[in-house]
Amino acid sequence: MSQKYSGGCEHVHTHADHDPIDNHTCHCSVCKSVTGQPTTHVAFFNHDDVVVDHPEELNRQPFNANNPDGPLELCTCKDCGTPIMLDDKQNRIRAIVPNLMGYADAFPAATYHAFYDAAAGVARPSDGRPVHEGLRPEFVWPQGS
Template sequence: MSHKYSGGCSHIHTHSDSDPIDNHTCHCSVCKGVTGQDTTHVVFFNHDDVVVDHEDKLKRQPFNANNPDGPLELCTCGECGAPVMLDDKQSRIRVIVPNLMGYGDQIEPAPYHAFYDPASGVPKPSDGRPVYEGLRPDFVWPEGS
């Protein structure tokens, strides 16, 4: 059966038949450190909308080394080490980085820039998309379970 969105690696597969609740280009230092990318295309789904076929094979580690007790865990394949998703310990969201987690171009490009910090010294994006110092102002965190 095909799904609206699917990714993962050859050992662990993820999919969603629901649209993301947020889609942005992230400029935060944590994403830069974890991905090695200057900016990262980040997509939030409601937690229960992303299905994982072999969750028991995931290796979990803190997403933010400076906040190891924070809510997000980086989940990688215990067999090949590929990044699979970020999982929220509060069960609010699951996060996909399309170009690193097997989703490729299945998800629309990000409509805005998030977590831009003018103090970083990096020029403010000028591609016409809105730029925010956090998530878009109308974003509402879903309830956890």
């Protein structure tokens, strides 16, 4: 059976059969630093909605070097170094960056812009999607375990 969304690398595979709970273009400095991209397409899934076939094959490192005790860990393949997902130590979400984590080009487009900061000197996005200084106001973090 094929999954709705699937990604990973040749060593570690991930999939989800449910839609993301949040799907945005991120403008934050952490995403810029980690990905090297000026903006990053990020999709949040409920933690248990993203299945990993070989979690023992993941290296984990803090997502935010300036907050090493923060909740998010960047998980990369031990064999090839491919980024696989962001995992939340509080078990609330798993985040996928479709263009870096093996997800198909057919992944749904981001629905809004998050963490836009006019002081960064970048023009405000003008593609018609909402622009927010953080996550969309109605976003509610899921319960962790």
